[in-house]
Amino acid sequence: MSDILSTLQEASWRDIPFPIANISESGTQDAPLHKRADRDGAFVEGTGRAPFVYKVTGVFVASTIARGKNETWDDLFPATFLRVRDAWMDRTTGTLNHPLYGPVRCKPASWDVSLNPDNRGGVFVDLSFIETNDDAETPAFTPSERSFAKSTAADLDAQLGTLNPPPSVFAPQDGEQSFSELVDSLTAVVDSTTLQGQRAIAKIDSGIGKLQRLANSIDRAASVVVTDATTGTTTNLGPLGAGAARIWQNCQNLAVALREIRSKILTSSNKDVSTFITERPTMLVGLSIQLKTTVAELLELNPTLPRARPVIPAYTLVKYYPRS
Structure with missing residues (x-):
């Protein structure tokens, strides 16, 4: 043995x-x-x-x-x-x-x-x-923010889908046709390139504008119509009424989440990104210390790194933020 x-x-x-x-x-x-x-x-x-x-x-x-x-x-x-x-x-x-x-x-x-x-x-x-993590820095788009933004967007889309007539939010020329699609399109833009960061900022600004217009124009008199997924039968539940408050609140919550993401993407886009090639199999924690960074930051910048078994193979290209 x-x-x-x-x-x-x-x-x-x-x-x-x-x-x-x-x-x-x-x-x-x-x-x-x-x-x-x-x-x-x-x-x-x-x-x-x-x-x-x-x-x-x-x-x-x-x-x-x-x-x-x-x-x-x-x-x-x-x-x-x-x-x-x-x-x-x-x-x-x-x-x-x-x-x-x-x-x-x-x-x-x-x-x-x-x-x-x-x-x-x-x-x-x-x-x-x-x-402990003493560098006081966080990734541009943390899992918490992503989860909150995605769940709020999904809830808002579901609420809007029950209204008749449906509110006009997204134009045909928009790249995304729902708030969920908007949030999903932002998850790939994490410390990638300055150009992608600028596109993300433009999407976020456009999305916040849509949320503000929706919140200001939501019609309490709109009918709430639900469709049975099995039979296809539709039921009119009557005017939206007090349910408008939930839609308004989700608009505010999603706008706050998008502003947080916008602020952090702006901060991240001002950083230089360096690369490092591992010479031998390396533990993720050990590499973070060697590069003077954090495990969370390495995983955000390198989403393909192994998470279940945190050993990085030899000759792996790793992106990181250089620190003096």
Whole structure:
């Protein structure tokens, strides 16, 4: 049986190496629920991954354990123990070197140690670290914004589809004939080229104008007509009435989402994009640190990168924002 663990990297915190008994990783996805009255279930919005939490058991026992072939630690107790303790007390961002993933930018979260008379050579310490992103930058079009814009546009299109007469919103010469098509056309324009960014801005401005005209002209007296998908039977539910408020609110919500996307595309279009070719299979987290960027930014700029198994093959062209 092969000993894969013996080939892994040495664990360290702020470049202070120490042996570990185990290291665990836990993560969650933020998934708020959007519920509606008199409707079963809910729309689950994927707003992004929460930061990973790493729990480590450090072994600081003098002269009783041997170093692995990739380990360089020495003088574990009390010297290395006190150095790690001092480094953990620094509340700023530091680098946790994960044996499998490599360097991960983290904040120290918890420290738990006790002197045990049954262990005369030193101590075992339980530490935890929380992954952090300190560059304060977000992609031009985040999954949260995309999900919100798409769901609002779909809801608005469905509402407009029940009106008789239907409101005149899109002209025949428009490239898109619904708000859903408008939002879908924007999802491909993420940090691509300046020309595409300018076209996206024009589409967004046109869409916001359409939303404003629709909100101002919605006819409360329009009839609401629904069609049974199975039989094709249509039923007139009467005047739109108070339902106009829902359409008006969706117009406002979608306009706000489009303005947010517009602002971020403008910010992104002012950045230079560089390229990098991987020389060997590389972990996504390690590459983000090497390029001084973030995993989210790499995935937004390179949508074809593997997500389920975050190892980038050798000789892969990767786009990223250069930072000094």
